[in-house]
Amino acid sequence: MNNKTAFLFDLNGTVIDDMHYHAEAWHEILTKDLGADLTWDEVKKEMYGKNREVLERIFGKGHFSDDKIERLSLDKEKYYQKAYKPHLKLIAGLQDFLAKADTHGIKMAIASAAITGNIDFVVDNVDVRHYFDAIVSADDVSTSKPDPETFLKAAEKLQTAPKDCLVFEDAPKGVEAAQNAGMRCVVITTAHPAEDFKQYDNVVGFIADYTDPYITNYFSEQE
Structure with a gap:
């Protein structure tokens, strides 16, 4: 130094230490809302970078409109914050x-x-x-x-x-x-x-x- x-x-x-809660949120959005055939471990592997990048890695560029990506991003972050806030430290x-x-x-x-x-x-x-x-x-x-x-x-x-x-x-x-x-x-x-x-x-x-x-x-x- x-x-x-x-x-x-x-x-x-x-x-x-909140990565489990991000994984939960992404797993909910990707598999239940969007029907992606991904395991828990596969979701964890893909959930890095910007939310847009995550969605485009999994579904391909152009699969969702910009507005749809924005809505999915917002839904994911709302799910994450609600689940994690009682444990936030x-x-x-x-x-x-x-x-x-x-x-x-x-x-x-x-x-x-x-x-x-x-x-x-x-x-x-x-x-x-x-x-x-x-x-x-x-x-x-x-x-x-x-x-x-x-x-x-x-x-x-x-x-x-x-x-x-x-x-x-x-x-x-x-x-x-x-x-x-x-x-x-x-x-x-x-x-x-x-x-x-x-x-x-x-x-x-x-x-x-x-x-x-x-x-x-x-x-x-x-x-």
Whole structure:
């Protein structure tokens, strides 16, 4: 860490452990409402990136009108938020880590493939918006992870060089996006085991949550 270091956090599975609820929402929409012949595991495998990208991967481009995609997206997010809100909380140890990073003057951003409404739903309900100097959502980029645009835009907003950014991610596509952006990455193993990331050379550590000694000792080791 140096005085230019910035932290970039993915949201789902990284700030909150909610991927099961997204999977439930997508499974409901895709299999019950739209009749897709997909197993639970197949739904989980396909539900990355923007909602439009998910639908187009499964049904093909042009299958739905823009208005239909917008309605399906809204239905999915309503289902997700209703199901997850009673369980909404930060991943263990993150509150203390954010507070400590803030006292050290570390610039921080949310850099997520989530839509703005879902990011607002999280950061406002757990009261952490004040820790973040920038937020980049799916609505701010043209191409989702593993394209580096999300992380590069966050770095630009923080006025920080990519090499000085430390990304916190839970998904291989996100780690690949960080690698494509020239950024180091800490992996939170909420959704994937460490072996799913062996092809990436930008991973500097693995943690189960933010109570891991790698995180709790982070600042003392830098001093």
